[in-house]
Amino acid sequence: MPERGIRMIISRRNFLKTSAAAIALISTGGVIRAFDQGAFSTGKGPAYEPWQSWNEEDIDSDTNPLFRFVKASILASNAHNTQPWLYRIRENEIDLYTDISRNIGTMDPYFREMNISLGCAIENLDLAANASSYESKVTLYPGGFEQIHVANITLTPGVMTSPDLYHVIGKRHTDRAAYDSDKQVEPATLQQMEKLSSEFPDVKVAWFTDADKKTEVGNLIIHATEAIIGDQSQSGDSHKWNRHDWDELQRHKDGISIDASGNSEMIRFFGKVLPDSVKSFNDYWLKMTKSPQVSTASVFGMLLVRNQRDRTQLMQAGRLWQRMHLWAVTNGLAAQPLNQLHERRDRELQLGIEPLFGKAIEKLVNAPGYEGLFTFRMGYPTGQALASPRRPAEEVLLTHH
Ligand SMILES: Cc1cc2nc3c(=O)[nH]c(=O)nc-3n(C[C@H](O)[C@H](O)[C@H](O)COP(=O)(O)O)c2cc1C
Known part of the structure; x- marks a missing residue:
């Protein structure tokens, strides 16, 4: 039995102990649907893997060292989790392009949210580069839909900065739950x-x-x-x-x-x-x-x-x-x-x-x-927000190095 199957059954057993309602669900055949919908598999599988490996050093020495900045970049906040980005890595620079096919139609007719999302991705990339002692020069390009090249980040060896924000890149999740009503932000x-x-x-x-x-x-x-x-x-x-x-x-x-x-x-x-x-x-x-x-x-x-x-x-x-x-x-x-x-x-x-x-x-x-x-x-949170899916950096690279 594959490892995933074993884990799912264990968590299912635990769950069933505490839930009479779940037993009713099983008796109506709903459990098959529950497996299909991943009810037992929160935060697991390839769609969540980028959250685990984002700051690991690349083992493969042929990989361009700038690649790991893209791995941090793709964890950024982005509208409807559309991830509207494509990257090109060159010797000392990374170019960012919009993938306009990933728009939200009438929810975002002027690409306001798409462009904000690209800015979020640039920020993570910049923080990751700075935390690895690169100095970055970020150039943002104006232009409309016809110009999908939106930014260039040129990197030169420099001094390390902002490690605090960099370290929490993998811990940031949008929290849609209740916030603590007894504790106000000062x-x-x-x-x-x-x-x-x-x-x-x-x-x-x-x-x-x-x-x-x-x-x-x-x-x-x-x-x-x-x-x-x-x-x-x-x-x-x-x-x-x-x-x-x-x-x-x-x-x-x-x-x-x-x-x-x-x-x-x-x-x-x-x-x-x-x-x-x-x-x-x-x-x-x-x-x-x-x-x-x-x-x-x-x-x-x-x-x-x-x-x-x-x-x-x-x-x-x-x-x-x-x-x-x-x-x-x-x-x-x-x-x-x-x-x-x-x-x-x-x-x-x-x-x-x-x-x-x-x-x-x-x-x-x-x-x-x-x-x-x-x-x-x-x-202030009342619980822990969960990760959302991500396409890995490899899937959003225009060229491989
Ligand atoms: C421009 C923009 C608009 C967003 N609008 C909403 C919103 O209206 N409601 C919401 O719950 N989340 C909103 N989000 C959060 C995204 O849905 C979220 O970042 C995305 O699903 C990825 O999840 P994560 O932030 O947990 O990584 C927005 C994010 C961005 C960048």
């Missing part, structure tokens, strides 16, 4: 985090901490979620990236899975055996957004840029988000982007309809010369 912590933006002149952070503002932001996020659900194209495009079937997840190594949903072990188990439909997913998404996601947020924040039509500013914002999330991890904080507001703002623009959410964002931002780009929540 203003001093927010101020410290805000300082991370000093390197990015076009990006700023806005915090929403008092009760009224939090209610306003929270309600807008919930209304935007409802608006997405009411828009068949948007919810259909979003749903394409939900991975329900375990084999599909292991094959694609991308998308959103129930394990990353922030649910308890029990709910995740049953979630995996629920029928997969847009309606059931949407019901569940709205419920989770209301509570615990909005209801237990200690603070909401928004990244602002001067001009969101400028791709380089979106990538700068992505770099900052990745850095903030890593910093949050080193300080025991949990984080989750909540971009429904912006997804609706972009959709309104695309359809030419009344800019309800566009106007609401403008009102919230209240910072002349800046536009709201990306909303998130933070707080």
Whole structure:
């Protein structure tokens, strides 16, 4: 019997001891489906392997030493876990390209999220290079869809910097569960985090901490979620990236899975055996957004840029988000982007309809010369967020060295 099979059966036995409901499930034949959906295999298999090996020294001496920076880069935060990146490694430089086929359609009509995601990947790459004593020169390229070459990172031997953030690259996971309502994030912590933006002149952070503002932001996020659900194209495009079937997840190594949903072990188990439909997913998404996601947020924040039509500013914002999330991890904080507001703002623009959410964002931002780009929540965690799938670095290289 293969090793995976043995482990699955052991964990199944443990689970059954504690769950009369599971016995009922087995008696109805649901256990076969449970195996298919990976209900016993959280965080295992090839789709999760990149989280284990990302900082191992390469044994093969023929491998370009820069390759391991790509292994760190692909663990970055990215919209809907689409991983819209391709890399080319050369002697002393790495080029980053967008894989525009991995877009989220009407959820991201102007590639706002795609470009932020690329910025997140650049930040991990840069941190990994600096932690290996390389000095990096990052050049971000402006341009539209027709220019898929988005960045160049030139590396020269230098001094080691930022090891703290580098070391938690493999521990950073989006936390969609409840945050600790008894422990609020201190203003001093927010101020410290805000300082991370000093390197990015076009990006700023806005915090929403008092009760009224939090209610306003929270309600807008919930209304935007409802608006997405009411828009068949948007919810259909979003749903394409939900991975329900375990084999599909292991094959694609991308998308959103129930394990990353922030649910308890029990709910995740049953979630995996629920029928997969847009309606059931949407019901569940709205419920989770209301509570615990909005209801237990200690603070909401928004990244602002001067001009969101400028791709380089979106990538700068992505770099900052990745850095903030890593910093949050080193300080025991949990984080989750909540971009429904912006997804609706972009959709309104695309359809030419009344800019309800566009106007609401403008009102919230209240910072002349800046536009709201990306909303998130933070707080202290109540559990451990789980890893999401990744395509390994080898699969996203344009050339092998
Ligand atoms: C631009 C952008 C937008 C995102 N929007 C959301 C969101 O609205 N809701 C959410 O739960 N996660 C959101 N995320 C988080 C991603 O879904 C997450 O990073 C991805 O699934 C990979 O998981 P990981 O962060 O745990 O590695 C966003 C991330 C980025 C970079």
